[in-house]
Amino acid sequence: MDFTPSNTIITIVAFGLLYLALNKWAFGPLFGIMEKRRQLILDQMNTAESSRKQAEASMAEQKAELEQARKEAYAILEQARTTSTKQADEIVQSAKNEANRLKDDALKDIESEKNKAISALRSEVGGISVKIASKIIEKQVDEKSQEQLVGQYLKEVGSK
Template structure:
Protein backbone atom coordinates (compact mmCIF):
# COMPACT_ATOMS: atom_id res chain seq x y z
CA UNK A 1 0.00 0.00 0.00
CA UNK A 2 0.87 3.44 -0.07
CA UNK A 3 2.83 4.74 2.67
CA UNK A 4 3.06 8.27 3.50
CA UNK A 5 6.10 9.36 5.35
CA UNK A 6 7.60 12.65 6.13
CA UNK A 7 10.04 12.62 3.30
CA UNK A 8 7.39 12.33 0.83
CA UNK A 9 5.39 15.15 2.34
CA UNK A 10 8.46 17.39 2.36
CA UNK A 11 9.17 16.47 -1.22
CA UNK A 12 5.59 17.31 -2.21
CA UNK A 13 5.78 20.60 -0.33
CA UNK A 14 9.13 21.36 -1.99
CA UNK A 15 7.63 20.61 -5.38
CA UNK A 16 4.65 22.88 -4.72
CA UNK A 17 6.93 25.70 -3.51
CA UNK A 18 9.19 25.16 -6.51
CA UNK A 19 6.19 25.31 -8.88
CA UNK A 20 4.94 28.49 -7.23
CA UNK A 21 8.40 30.08 -7.40
CA UNK A 22 8.87 29.04 -11.00
CA UNK A 23 5.44 30.38 -11.85
CA UNK A 24 6.13 33.64 -10.05
CA UNK A 25 9.69 34.30 -11.26
CA UNK A 26 10.06 32.33 -14.47
CA UNK A 27 6.75 31.55 -16.16
CA UNK A 28 5.12 34.93 -15.36
CA UNK A 29 7.94 37.08 -16.79
CA UNK A 30 8.41 34.79 -19.76
CA UNK A 31 4.67 34.88 -20.46
CA UNK A 32 4.67 38.67 -20.08
CA UNK A 33 7.62 38.93 -22.47
CA UNK A 34 5.86 36.61 -24.93
CA UNK A 35 2.66 38.68 -24.67
CA UNK A 36 4.66 41.89 -25.21
CA UNK A 37 6.37 40.28 -28.15
CA UNK A 38 3.03 39.13 -29.62
CA UNK A 39 1.58 42.63 -29.12
CA UNK A 40 4.67 44.15 -30.79
CA UNK A 41 4.34 41.74 -33.71
CA UNK A 42 0.64 42.53 -34.05
CA UNK A 43 1.43 46.29 -33.90
CA UNK A 44 4.12 45.89 -36.56
CA UNK A 45 1.71 43.90 -38.75
CA UNK A 46 -0.95 46.61 -38.32
CA UNK A 47 1.64 49.31 -39.10
CA UNK A 48 2.78 47.36 -42.17
CA UNK A 49 -0.85 47.05 -43.29
CA UNK A 50 -1.39 50.79 -42.75
CA UNK A 51 1.86 51.57 -44.58
CA UNK A 52 0.80 49.32 -47.43
CA UNK A 53 -2.57 51.08 -47.58
CA UNK A 54 -0.88 54.49 -47.47
CA UNK A 55 1.55 53.41 -50.20
CA UNK A 56 -1.39 52.25 -52.32
CA UNK A 57 -3.15 55.58 -51.79
CA UNK A 58 0.06 57.45 -52.57
CA UNK A 59 0.56 55.36 -55.69
CA UNK A 60 -2.99 56.10 -56.82
CA UNK A 61 -2.40 59.79 -56.11
CA UNK A 62 0.84 59.77 -58.11
CA UNK A 63 -0.83 57.95 -60.98
CA UNK A 64 -3.64 60.54 -60.97
CA UNK A 65 -1.09 63.35 -60.90
CA UNK A 66 0.80 61.65 -63.74
CA UNK A 67 -2.39 61.48 -65.79
CA UNK A 68 -3.16 65.12 -65.11
CA UNK A 69 0.43 66.11 -65.83
CA UNK A 70 0.22 64.23 -69.14
CA UNK A 71 -2.96 66.10 -69.97
CA UNK A 72 -1.34 69.35 -68.83
CA UNK A 73 1.75 68.71 -70.97
CA UNK A 74 -0.46 67.95 -73.98
CA UNK A 75 -2.39 71.19 -73.32
CA UNK A 76 0.86 73.15 -73.03
CA UNK A 77 2.17 71.63 -76.27
CA UNK A 78 -1.09 72.48 -78.05
CA UNK A 79 -0.98 76.04 -76.70
CA UNK A 80 2.64 76.32 -77.86
CA UNK A 81 1.70 75.06 -81.29
CA UNK A 82 -1.20 77.50 -81.52
CA UNK A 83 1.04 80.33 -80.36
CA UNK A 84 3.74 79.35 -82.86
CA UNK A 85 1.13 79.13 -85.63
CA UNK A 86 -0.19 82.60 -84.73
CA UNK A 87 3.34 84.00 -84.65
CA UNK A 88 4.08 82.33 -88.00
CA UNK A 89 0.89 83.79 -89.50
CA UNK A 90 1.73 87.23 -88.09
CA UNK A 91 5.28 87.09 -89.50
CA UNK A 92 4.01 85.90 -92.90
CA UNK A 93 1.35 88.63 -92.97
CA UNK A 94 3.97 91.24 -92.04
CA UNK A 95 6.29 89.91 -94.76
CA UNK A 96 3.40 90.05 -97.26
CA UNK A 97 2.66 93.66 -96.27
CA UNK A 98 6.33 94.58 -96.61
CA UNK A 99 6.56 92.83 -99.98
CA UNK A 100 3.42 94.61 -101.18
CA UNK A 101 4.81 97.94 -99.97
CA UNK A 102 8.15 97.27 -101.69
CA UNK A 103 6.31 96.26 -104.87
CA UNK A 104 4.15 99.38 -104.68
CA UNK A 105 7.24 101.54 -104.10
CA UNK A 106 8.95 99.86 -107.06
CA UNK A 107 5.89 100.51 -109.23
CA UNK A 108 5.85 104.16 -108.16
CA UNK A 109 9.58 104.46 -108.80
CA UNK A 110 9.15 102.86 -112.22
CA UNK A 111 6.24 105.20 -112.99
CA UNK A 112 8.28 108.20 -111.87
CA UNK A 113 11.22 107.02 -113.96
CA UNK A 114 8.89 106.56 -116.92
CA UNK A 115 7.46 110.05 -116.44
CA UNK A 116 10.97 111.46 -116.10
CA UNK A 117 12.07 109.66 -119.26
CA UNK A 118 8.98 110.89 -121.13
CA UNK A 119 9.63 114.45 -119.92
CA UNK A 120 13.25 114.22 -121.04
CA UNK A 121 12.11 112.85 -124.41
CA UNK A 122 9.60 115.71 -124.73
CA UNK A 123 12.31 118.20 -123.83
CA UNK A 124 14.66 116.71 -126.42
CA UNK A 125 11.89 116.63 -128.99
CA UNK A 126 11.03 120.23 -128.23
CA UNK A 127 14.72 121.12 -128.65
CA UNK A 128 14.84 119.29 -131.95
CA UNK A 129 11.64 120.98 -133.06
CA UNK A 130 13.07 124.35 -132.12
CA UNK A 131 16.23 123.53 -134.03
CA UNK A 132 14.19 122.38 -137.01
CA UNK A 133 12.01 125.46 -136.73
CA UNK A 134 15.05 127.68 -136.55
CA UNK A 135 16.44 125.96 -139.60
CA UNK A 136 13.15 126.32 -141.43
CA UNK A 137 12.94 129.96 -140.37
CA UNK A 138 16.40 130.62 -141.53
CA UNK A 139 15.54 129.11 -144.87
CA UNK A 140 12.21 130.83 -145.14
CA UNK A 141 11.27 134.07 -143.56
CA UNK A 142 7.66 133.36 -143.26
CA UNK A 143 7.01 133.35 -139.51
CA UNK A 144 3.43 132.20 -139.82
CA UNK A 145 4.40 129.11 -141.72
CA UNK A 146 7.09 128.19 -139.18
CA UNK A 147 4.78 128.70 -136.27
CA UNK A 148 2.14 126.56 -137.92
CA UNK A 149 4.66 123.72 -138.53
CA UNK A 150 5.81 123.99 -134.95
CA UNK A 151 2.22 123.75 -133.61
CA UNK A 152 1.43 120.77 -135.81
CA UNK A 153 4.50 118.92 -134.59
CA UNK A 154 3.71 119.59 -130.95
CA UNK A 155 0.12 118.43 -131.46
CA UNK A 156 1.39 115.16 -132.90
CA UNK A 157 3.86 114.76 -130.02
CA UNK A 158 1.06 115.32 -127.50
CA UNK A 159 2.40 118.54 -125.98
CA UNK A 160 0.06 121.47 -125.48
CA UNK A 161 0.88 124.64 -127.24
CA UNK A 162 0.72 126.95 -124.21
CA UNK A 163 3.15 124.97 -122.01
CA UNK A 164 5.95 124.90 -124.60
CA UNK A 165 5.73 128.38 -126.06
CA UNK A 166 6.75 129.99 -122.79
Protein backbone atom coordinates (compact mmCIF):
# COMPACT_ATOMS: atom_id res chain seq x y z
CA MET A 1 0.00 0.00 0.00
CA ASP A 2 1.23 3.25 -1.07
CA PHE A 3 0.56 6.47 0.63
CA THR A 4 -1.00 8.92 -1.72
CA PRO A 5 -1.49 12.40 -0.38
CA SER A 6 -4.25 13.25 -2.85
CA ASN A 7 -6.35 10.28 -1.74
CA THR A 8 -5.89 11.28 1.88
CA ILE A 9 -6.93 14.86 1.17
CA ILE A 10 -9.96 13.71 -0.82
CA THR A 11 -10.90 11.33 1.97
CA ILE A 12 -10.57 14.05 4.61
CA VAL A 13 -12.61 16.49 2.50
CA ALA A 14 -15.28 13.83 1.82
CA PHE A 15 -15.39 12.95 5.51
CA GLY A 16 -15.75 16.65 6.43
CA LEU A 17 -18.56 17.15 3.86
CA LEU A 18 -20.29 13.99 5.08
CA TYR A 19 -19.96 15.21 8.70
CA LEU A 20 -21.41 18.62 7.83
CA ALA A 21 -24.31 17.04 5.88
CA LEU A 22 -25.04 14.57 8.69
CA ASN A 23 -24.77 17.32 11.28
CA LYS A 24 -27.23 19.51 9.42
CA TRP A 25 -29.81 16.92 8.32
CA ALA A 26 -29.31 13.93 10.66
CA PHE A 27 -27.52 14.83 13.91
CA GLY A 28 -29.28 18.19 14.43
CA PRO A 29 -32.82 16.79 14.23
CA LEU A 30 -31.75 13.61 16.08
CA PHE A 31 -30.14 15.61 18.89
CA GLY A 32 -33.21 17.93 18.98
CA ILE A 33 -35.52 14.92 19.33
CA MET A 34 -33.25 13.46 22.00
CA GLU A 35 -33.24 16.81 23.88
CA LYS A 36 -37.05 16.99 23.71
CA ARG A 37 -37.22 13.41 24.97
CA ARG A 38 -34.83 14.23 27.82
CA GLN A 39 -36.89 17.30 28.73
CA LEU A 40 -40.13 15.25 28.61
CA ILE A 41 -38.63 12.59 30.89
CA LEU A 42 -37.42 15.31 33.33
CA ASP A 43 -40.91 16.87 33.35
CA GLN A 44 -42.53 13.49 33.95
CA MET A 45 -40.10 12.76 36.79
CA ASN A 46 -40.87 16.15 38.38
CA THR A 47 -44.60 15.55 37.96
CA ALA A 48 -44.29 12.08 39.46
CA GLU A 49 -42.32 13.48 42.39
CA SER A 50 -44.89 16.20 43.05
CA SER A 51 -47.71 13.64 42.73
CA ARG A 52 -45.92 11.38 45.22
CA LYS A 53 -45.54 14.28 47.67
CA GLN A 54 -49.22 15.19 47.25
CA ALA A 55 -50.20 11.55 47.81
CA GLU A 56 -48.07 11.43 50.97
CA ALA A 57 -49.63 14.67 52.20
CA SER A 58 -53.11 13.34 51.41
CA MET A 59 -52.34 10.08 53.20
CA ALA A 60 -51.06 11.95 56.26
CA GLU A 61 -54.18 14.14 56.23
CA GLN A 62 -56.44 11.09 55.93
CA LYS A 63 -54.61 9.40 58.81
CA ALA A 64 -55.10 12.52 60.93
CA GLU A 65 -58.80 12.67 60.03
CA LEU A 66 -59.19 8.96 60.78
CA GLU A 67 -57.51 9.42 64.15
CA GLN A 68 -59.79 12.39 64.87
CA ALA A 69 -62.84 10.32 63.91
CA ARG A 70 -61.67 7.53 66.23
CA LYS A 71 -61.25 10.02 69.07
CA GLU A 72 -64.72 11.44 68.45
CA ALA A 73 -66.24 7.94 68.33
CA TYR A 74 -64.50 7.06 71.60
CA ALA A 75 -65.76 10.29 73.18
CA ILE A 76 -69.30 9.53 72.00
CA LEU A 77 -69.08 6.00 73.46
CA GLU A 78 -67.79 7.33 76.76
CA GLN A 79 -70.55 9.92 76.87
CA ALA A 80 -73.14 7.23 76.12
CA ARG A 81 -71.72 5.04 78.91
CA THR A 82 -71.78 7.95 81.33
CA THR A 83 -75.33 8.87 80.34
CA SER A 84 -76.56 5.29 80.63
CA THR A 85 -74.90 4.90 84.04
CA LYS A 86 -76.43 8.16 85.20
CA GLN A 87 -79.86 7.14 83.93
CA ALA A 88 -79.54 3.74 85.59
CA ASP A 89 -78.63 5.43 88.88
CA GLU A 90 -81.58 7.80 88.51
CA ILE A 91 -83.95 4.89 87.81
CA VAL A 92 -82.65 2.97 90.84
CA GLN A 93 -82.96 6.07 93.04
CA SER A 94 -86.47 6.72 91.74
CA ALA A 95 -87.44 3.12 92.47
CA LYS A 96 -85.99 3.39 95.98
CA ASN A 97 -87.88 6.63 96.57
CA GLU A 98 -91.11 5.06 95.31
CA ALA A 99 -90.57 1.98 97.51
CA ASN A 100 -89.96 4.21 100.54
CA ARG A 101 -93.07 6.23 99.74
CA LEU A 102 -95.16 3.07 99.40
CA LYS A 103 -93.68 1.74 102.64
CA ASP A 104 -94.50 4.99 104.45
CA ASP A 105 -98.04 4.94 103.03
CA ALA A 106 -98.45 1.33 104.16
CA LEU A 107 -97.18 2.18 107.65
CA LYS A 108 -99.61 5.11 107.83
CA ASP A 109 -102.46 2.85 106.70
CA ILE A 110 -101.46 0.24 109.30
CA GLU A 111 -101.32 2.89 112.01
CA SER A 112 -104.69 4.26 110.93
CA GLU A 113 -106.27 0.78 110.95
CA LYS A 114 -104.65 0.07 114.30
CA ASN A 115 -106.10 3.29 115.74
CA LYS A 116 -109.52 2.43 114.30
CA ALA A 117 -109.32 -1.05 115.80
CA ILE A 118 -108.27 0.33 119.17
CA SER A 119 -111.08 2.86 119.04
CA ALA A 120 -113.61 0.19 118.11
CA LEU A 121 -112.27 -2.10 120.81
CA ARG A 122 -112.49 0.69 123.39
CA SER A 123 -116.07 1.44 122.49
CA GLU A 124 -116.92 -2.26 122.56
CA VAL A 125 -115.11 -2.77 125.87
CA GLY A 126 -116.93 0.29 127.20
CA GLY A 127 -120.24 -1.17 126.06
CA ILE A 128 -119.43 -4.54 127.59
CA SER A 129 -118.33 -2.87 130.82
CA VAL A 130 -121.63 -1.05 130.95
CA LYS A 131 -123.53 -4.32 130.35
CA ILE A 132 -121.51 -6.09 133.00
CA ALA A 133 -122.08 -3.28 135.43
CA SER A 134 -125.80 -3.24 134.71
CA LYS A 135 -126.03 -7.01 135.14
CA ILE A 136 -124.08 -6.85 138.33
CA ILE A 137 -126.34 -4.12 139.60
CA GLU A 138 -129.42 -6.06 138.58
CA LYS A 139 -128.24 -9.10 140.35
CA GLN A 140 -126.60 -8.57 143.47
CA VAL A 141 -124.32 -11.44 143.14
CA ASP A 142 -121.53 -12.78 145.07
CA GLU A 143 -117.93 -12.96 143.95
CA LYS A 144 -118.27 -16.35 142.30
CA SER A 145 -121.24 -15.26 140.17
CA GLN A 146 -119.39 -12.10 139.21
CA GLU A 147 -116.40 -14.12 137.97
CA GLN A 148 -118.74 -16.33 135.94
CA LEU A 149 -120.38 -13.27 134.33
CA VAL A 150 -117.01 -11.71 133.51
CA GLY A 151 -115.79 -15.04 132.05
CA GLN A 152 -118.97 -15.37 129.99
CA TYR A 153 -118.61 -11.85 128.58
CA LEU A 154 -114.91 -12.41 127.83
CA LYS A 155 -115.89 -15.53 125.86
CA GLU A 156 -118.42 -13.42 123.94
CA VAL A 157 -115.76 -10.79 123.20
CA GLY A 158 -113.29 -13.52 122.15
CA SER A 159 -115.81 -15.10 119.75
CA LYS A 160 -116.49 -11.76 118.05
